[in-house]
Amino acid sequence: MNISENAVVLFHYILTDENGVQLDSSTDTTPLAYVHGHKNIIPGLEKAMEGKTEGDTMKVTVPAADAYGEYQDHLVQEVPRKAFQGVEDMQTGMRFEAQTESGPVSVVVRDFTEETVTVDGNHPLAGKDLTFDVNIQTVREATEEELAHGHVHGPEGHQH
Numbered sequence: 001m002n003i004s005e006n007a008v009v010l011f012h013y014i015l016t017d018e019n020g021v022q023l024d025s026s027t028d029t030t031p032l033a034y035v036h037g038h039k040n041i042i043p044g045l046e047k048a049m050e051g052k053t054e055g056d057t058m059k060v061t062v063p064a065a066d067a068y069g070e071y072q073d074h075l076v077q078e079v080p081r082k083a084f085q086g087v088e089d090m091q092t093g094m095r096f097e098a099q100t101e102s103g104p105v106s107v108v109v110r111d112f113t114e115e116t117v118t119v120d121g122n123h124p125l126a127g128k129d130l131t132f133d134v135n136i137q138t139v140r141e142a143t144e145e146e147l148a149h150g151h152v153h154g155p156e157g158h159q160h
């Protein structure tokens with residue numbers, strides 16, 4: 001069958017950035033499984049999968065806006081060092097969960113002084129155009145239970 005809404009798709013991928021640097025890959029592990037049309041994967045990739053079928057391969061470059069979004073300067077903020085009480089060994093690159101009005105956000109420490117810490121709430125892949133080498137393994141109808149949950153069950157998906 002061809003990929004359309006409510007298809008369960010298993011695919012292998014190699015993800016590279018604009019410079020051809022490999023960021024991620026499924027080829028050493030199990031394929032990625034998702035339910036098509038349920039925003040399980042980034043919008044630009046989901047759109048490119050539409051109509052494809054088992055055995056198809058493709059290389060698709062998804063602009064940042066259709067991947068993890070543009071890099072947003074306002075998500076970089078300076079906060080008082082005292083908000084990090086209990087953190088004795090502050091280092092750039094450390095990740096924290098920040099509580100915001102719209103729920104918890106993962107932030108990374110970009111810089112810090114005695115008084116302040118500069119944190120960045122952008123997704124690590126925000127602002128990047130992403131290229132996916134895709135190899136579609138299987139395409140099947142989702143079960144009613146999978147549709148109710150919005151994710152794939154079985155060996156490649158959730159076991160519950």
Ligand code: ZN
Nearest residue numbers: 149151153158
């Ligand atoms: Zn489930």
